Amino acid sequence: MQSSFFRKIEGKTGVPMEDVLALANAIQYADFQDERQIRQIIRKVSQLANKPVTKELEEKIVASILKDGKSLDLNKIQKML
Numbered sequence: 001m002q003s004s005f006f007r008k009i010e011g012k013t014g015v016p017m018e019d020v021l022a023l024a025n026a027i028q029y030a031d032f033q034d035e036r037q038i039r040q041i042i043r044k045v046s047q048l049a050n051k052p053v054t055k056e057l058e059e060k061i062v063a064s065i066l067k068d069g070k071s072l073d074l075n076k077i078q079k080m081l
Contacts, residue, residue: 023048038061
């Protein structure tokens, strides 16, 4: 059952589950006070979603995450996009 669930997700998103799980792992263990790590995650999400992020938008997302400290508010980032 699990593999059919993953195949459905891969079919709808076009993103291999290995990439999704690697991203989830990176987010789980990321230090959201480290600007370099934040930028890497933003770029990886952009790449996986096939949605380019301008330098200006990347700066806004990084500033927002650094301001809020240790948490990553995906809803806030989604609104910025």
